[in-house]
Amino acid sequence: MHADTANSDLPASLEEFGLSKYEARAYLTMIGRGSLAASDLAYYANLPRTKVYQTVKKLEKKRLAVVSKQKPLICSAIPPEEAFGEIVNLHERRVKNMRNIVGKLQKLSDEGQRPRGSEERRYFILDPDSALAKIGSLIAASRSSVTATLDAWGLRLASQCKSHLVKAATNGARIRFIVDAKCVGSESLFSLPDGIDLRMADDLQSNVVIIDSAHMVSVDSSNGKAALFASLDAYGTLQSKNFEDAWGRAAELKQILDSPPALAAKALELARAVENGLSAHMLECAVNNEDPASELLEIMERKYGLKLSGMGAAEMLDLVDSALKISCLGGVKHDRSNNIVSLQSKSEGRHVLPWAVVLASYFRRVGNEPRIMQGKASPQLVHVRLAKPIA
Incomplete structure (x- = not known):
């Protein structure tokens, strides 16, 4: 970016600090030219003469400028680091406090979270609509990994989460699906987004989705209901191990997705x-x-x-x-x-x-x-x- 282009953006940038257009022009002019008489400042900053005195007094009130007491009035800018340093520090403290508040709120949300249409046990029982919504939201929030074994029902469910899968991949999550061999040729398979590692195996008997090694959803193909495990216990850890074993034995599938x-x-x-x-x-x-x-x-x-x-x-x-x-x-x-x-x-x-x-x-x-x-x-x-x- 050229220096002229960068400098032309400075007046608008100073508005982020609460300066008006006239105040921003006046301050930048004093920074660039040093101390100026009010009339010279009006000329170089392209300010109406009737507005220049009011403008520099506002800058003085904001501790961004100093105006002499005698006439002619001489206006000088406070150096930027001194002028804006306190404002920047204040905003940084505010942002830090806001992050702490958000973290506490998220902790409360996680502890009290209960999906709609659910029955609480050691896990949550989800009806079909709630299962789709919950799987989609968990996938979209994934940051590290999404693994799944899918039969025809599970594959249709996954294809309905296409936008969520795209978001997970964009976030950097590694997505791996093992699909039932009977699904080859299915439109659901070909509608999955790019970025998914696909393999196939014969006669898969379950739909299990594991997100970030923290949540697991098991879907019943006979009725669409699902069991949501909010954290992986020994059972979930076993399912993760089973997936890795199955992945090692499964056949590559990605190779033929370009075929009709x-x-x-x-x-x-x-x-x-x-x-x-x-x-x-x-x-x-x-x-x-x-x-x-x-x-x-x-x-x-x-x-x-x-x-x-x-x-x-x-x-x-x-x-x-x-x-x-x-x-x-x-x-x-x-x-x-x-x-x-x-x-x-x-x-x-x-x-x-x-x-x-x-x-x-x-x-x-x-x-x-x-x-x-x-x-x-x-x-x-x-x-x-x-x-x-x-x-």
């Missing part, structure tokens, strides 16, 4: 199918010296209800890419110039050969003969060379 909900849901089905049975089928084929890709699409449709043969090639690549992100934080890359599709896993111990077989089975079905090439250096990287370019 329908594609994400189908990718999850494919990932489950490969992990829960297709890998064993491929191993059996290898033992019997059979081609695992020959009847794979029929098995996937018959046993798992996955209809892949009618999909376009680009759609199929997107599907496998999303499934790999779910399964092993991996992905698919298509080298068009060399007709090579590369599949990679980024999770230790999660190989991509079964996925390469899935793609090989698909491309063979659509008349584009594949050849699987697995590098010796890394079992987590496999290539599928195609006989023809993908249209």
